[in-house]
Amino acid sequence: MKPALHAIGAASREIPSYIPSGRECLLFEQAWRHRLPVLLKGPTGCGKTRFVSHMAARLGLPLHTVACHDDLTAADLTGRYLLKGGDTVWTDGPLTRAVREGGICYLDEMVEARKDVTVVLHPLTDDRRILPLERTGEELTAPPSFMLVVSYNPGYQNLLKALKPSTRQRFVAIEFGFLPPEQEIAVVAAESGLAPDRVRPLVQLAGRLRALKGHDLEEGVSTRLLVYCATLVAAGATVADAVLAGMIEPLTDDVDVKGALVEVARAIIG
């Protein structure tokens, strides 16, 4: 049985829009053609997931996405025996399905996963490109179209969650950051439907708030939050309400920090 994601990826001809910030599309394609695994680094909400779905559609590849979390084990990726009507039946996990069918396997926020996950990935990232399945005794060889892509947010200052050098050195790494203002305005306008002239001050404000990162804020305003904020304005919210709900509240729970952010916002959007 084919997974739903595969069917959508293969059947849909629509390519999710993605505005590049450099030569990342070409690099990604070159990596795919030469069977190299790719690591996408960057803060949350800056376009990593959108980039992968864009590239998968462009290259005509099925996309198998796994959102990693701290309970995710190797068996969640490879598969397990499950009870079905009295029988125990082997059921492939998403990584195994991707290796059998080909296409992109995207592990979002890989550092969140348990340590045993990286052990499963290692033989897939070198030139053997194999996935040994201990439980079934199989050893799968990835087809040429298979590509492993993982994302990682280096911003979280948590040493326990840093990616180990022995793992990160197995990937071609592409860094993502926030887009330059003109490009970010184009992205936010296209995604929200709000006119570029009305998006401009929001992007300007996001730039100011990003500059405060590290002092009082763990993360800067993401492009995703900018899109939310502009969507609210396009829907008829006042700019002040949209900024509070779409940009400031999601960033902090601290009353003093929030007050300071509101002041910065007032100075820019009035």
Ligand SMILES: Nc1ncnc2c1ncn2[C@@H]1O[C@H](COP(=O)(O)OP(=O)(O)O)[C@@H](O)[C@H]1O
């Ligand atoms: N370069 C870009 N081109 C088009 N949309 C973008 C771009 N960067 C960010 N976005 C918008 O921001 C949203 C969040 O991006 P996403 O890919 O989910 O971030 P990440 O995976 O890095 O957390 C997307 O849904 C899209 O609306």
Ligand SMILES: [Mg+2]
């Ligand atoms: Mg993502």
